Amino acid sequence: MLLQVKNLHVSINGKEILKGVNLEVNKGEVHAIMGPNGTGKSTLAAVIAGKNGYEITQGEILYNGKNLLDMPPEVRAQEGIFLGFQYPVEIPGVSMTNFMRTALNEIRKYHGQEPMSAKDFLARMTEKKDLVELTSKLTNRSVNEGFSGGEKKKNEIFQMAMLDPQLSILDETDSGLDIDALRIVAHGVNKLKTKENATVVITHYQRLLDYIVPDFVHVLFEGKVVLSGGKELALELEEKGYDWIKKETENHSK
Amino acid sequence: MKIEKNAIPALKNIPHWFDIVSDKNGNSFTGLRAYRQSAFEDFNRLGFPNKKMEKWRHTDLSASLSFDYSLATQDFNMQDVLSDVFECDVHDLESFVVNLYKGRFVFKENNLFTLPKGVIVGSISAAFDQYPELIEKHFGKYGKTDKNAFHALNSALFLDGLFVYVPKNVIVEKPLQLINAVGASDDVFVQNRNLIVLEEGSQLTLIHCDDSYNYKRSFTNSLTEVFIGDNASLDHYRLQNINNNSTLISSLVVEQERNAQLSTNSIILNGGLIRNETYTKLNGEGANASILGVYLADKNQHIDNQVFVDHAVPNCTSNEQFKGILDDYARAVFNGHILVRKDAQKTLAYQNNANIILTDKAVINTKPFLEIYADDVKCSHGATVGQLDENALFYIRQRGISEDNARMLLMYAFAADVTQEIKIDSLRDRIEDMVKKRLRGELSICDQCVLQCSSPEKYNFEIDMSKI
Known part of the structure; x- marks a missing residue:
């Protein structure tokens, strides 16, 4: 099993956000995590990626059988976890090329590989840029600096393509995208899918799932996964709305 | 309040030095003896600055002045200095290099050159003899000996320095690089004095490097007076990489005429105590001053930048931007003062100081x-x-x-705002490499002046983990 989240409880400043999340992801699978705003979707993504500021009060996360919570964020990334940010950060003064080259070579080093030659690196840049229709004008700039919302999201998928992760978590990658950008982003994600990797798509809307078809859909509500099912669950949610989930969970608790 | 003179060891020898120096030069330029005398009196009146003074509140010189320095008044063998200190070849950047050693001009045969088109470059003390009329017109006209103790001290005690004269409408293509190296003997006290005159429509790039030759303690007080005539342009750099035992007070005093362009960029990489003072008077309409700086400090280093821009006439622009990164117990001071006089309508002036503090022990005092x-x-x-x-x-x-490495990338990016403004490509590359090295703690004083000794290979971010 690639990722195993077991009974995960997470608090921020003493307030419990995740209240016992369970999730299992295998290689070759695409999962969607849906749910209304403020139910802890982004918190789950951030905790898996290793962001500071979250208190894990119970539970564990295993990645390829290893305890993920002991690893600093860069080691998680080197182990193959990629987080597509909901709000990609602008880093003036750091060129995309330098950023990607440093990242790629640190990951290679972690796996005992030699740094990639400049020639191979540039060839890879060109190939992956085309995948998400990113122009050279953007990759020659500083990381995300002055990028539009859509360009930032494309740039996340570009980085995902460059780093070739085993597990990609895409946090609200669809938010703020017009239909063309959405199609390009989804196309990129689909192209990158193999039997050896897995993708977790976090989204509020069903819209993205028209383009990235999930094997499993999970509904996160008030800090718990309250429903899991196949791709048809997304359609049902779209049809009935999140109020339906609310009623369902209330009924269950009765 | 005046400090008891006996309390400052560095003060003890000054009258004696003054006697030696005032006999040494100034034979042709008759005004020099009187100028020195008056400056000496000014210094006696002013004394060394202390923390009670507003402009020195956050910079304490008492440790720097607690040593019994010696002024390098003895002549030395030029050939030895040239082969020992300035042994390196210049690469990358084709520049015309002049060297000062302990404040004295170092030369092989000639200490004052006339380059094509009438450009004069060389020893200021030689210029006193050979070009008294040029000296008369500009020397001592911009420095503020009556108010600034270090200007007064420099004027009383300087032995030599750089003189540059660029005639009307002459564009000097090659950058001129001034390397001031100190070290070799103990506790050397250096006063160098430079005068740069750019006549109407001329252009010059001047790179002023202050370097330590070894880890010996030193105290340098440098004063550079600059005149930029109508439509003339100076692109000026201060590169400072001195050892942690050394103190450097570096003053740049500029007068800008109509449409005169000044760009000055201070790159402060290392030093025990460094204080840069930059004064410019925008004295003709359309003049523009761009005053930039980046400082990187750690351990107990102290970096102080003082900028005073005097908008004396209408329609001038000025832009100040200083960025600093402070680690360990380092302290920095920024004091930027923009004066817009009553008649200076339509002035555009911008000023900013940004700092990153890496520890809770590092301190910045900033006062725009x-x-x-x-x-x-x-x-x-x-x-x-x-x-x-x-x-x-x-x-x-x-x-x-x-x-x-993530921290390194961010710090480098922060400094890059200033370093990317360096106009000469090879210089910018070299300085960016030096900044990277400095941030990694790998910059040594062997990296002499940027363009001289540092190894030619580029420093990339494809990181060698073993070095972190």
Whole structure:
């Protein structure tokens, strides 16, 4: 099993956000995590990626059988976890090329590989840029600096393509995208899918799932996964709305 | 309040030095003896600055002045100095190099050159003899000996320095590089004096390097007077990489005429105590001054930047931007003062100082200050002190880059705002490499002046983890 989240409880400043999340992801699978705003979707993504500021009060996360919570964020990334940010950060003064080259070579080093030659690196840049229709004008700039919302999201998928992760978590990658950008982003994600990797798509809307078809859909509500099912669950949610989930969970608790 | 003279060892020898120096030169330029005398009196009246003075509140010189320095008045064998100190070849950047050693001009055969088109470059003390009329017109006209103790001290005690004269409409293509090296003997006290005159429509690039030759203690007080005539342009750099035992007071005093362009960029890489003072008077309409700086300090280093821009006439612009990164117990001071005089309407003046503090022991005292007497101006100022952006750090680390390297990338990027303004490509590359090295703690004083000794290979970020 690639990722195993077991009974995960997470608090921020003493307030419990995740209240016992369970999730299992295998290689070759695409999962969607849906749910209304403020139910802890982004918190789950951030905790898996290793962001500071979250208190894990119970539970564990295993990645390829290893305890993920002991690893600093860069080691998680080197182990193959990629987080597509909901709000990609602008880093003036750091060129995309330098950023990607440093990242790629640190990951290679972690796996005992030699740094990639400049020639191979540039060839890879060109190939992956085309995948998400990113122009050279953007990759020659500083990381995300002055990028539009859509360009930032494309740039996340570009980085995902460059780093070739085993597990990609895409946090609200669809938010703020017009239909063309959405199609390009989804196309990129689909192209990158193999039997050896897995993708977790976090989204509020069903819209993205028209383009990235999930094997499993999970509904996160008030800090718990309250429903899991196949791709048809997304359609049902779209049809009935999140109020339906609310009623369902209330009924269950009765 | 005056400090008891006996309390400052460095003061003890000054009258004696003054006697030696005032006999040494100035035979042809008759005004020099009187000028020195008056400056000496000014210094006696002013004394060394102390922390009770507003402009020195945060910079304490008492440790720097607690040593019994010696002024290098003895002549030395030029050939030895040339082969021992300035042995390196210049590469990358084709520049015309002149060397000062302990404040004295170092030369092989000739100490004052006339280059094609009448450009004069060389020893200021030789220029006193050979070009008294040029000296008369500009020397001592811009420095403020009556108010500034270090200007007074320099004027009383300087032995030599650089003189540059660029005639009307002459564009000097090659950058001129001045390397001031100190060291070799103990506790040397250096006063060098430079005069740069750019006649109407001329252009010059001047790179002024202060370097330590070894780890010996030194105290350098450098004063550079600059005249930029109508439509003339000076591109000026201060590169400072001195050892932690050394003190450097570096003053740049500029007078700008109509449409004169000044760009000055201070790159402060290392030093025990460094204080840069930059004064410019925008004295002709259309003049523009761009005053930039980046400082990197750690351990107990102290870096002080003082900028005073005098908007004396209408329609001038000035832009100040200083960025600093402070680690360990380092302290920095920024004091930017923009004066807009009553008639200086349509002034555009911008000033900013940004700092990153890496420890809770490092201190920055920053004081941007506008003094405006005209009513139709656009002026702004700002100062920030912060840490590295946590969100950016996480973003970088999430891509597999170690925390150390992530910090390095962010610090480098922060400094790059200033370094990318360097106009000469090879110089910019070299300085960016030096900044990277400095941030990694790998810059040594063997990296002499940027363009001289440092190894030619480029320093990239494809990181060698063993070096962190």
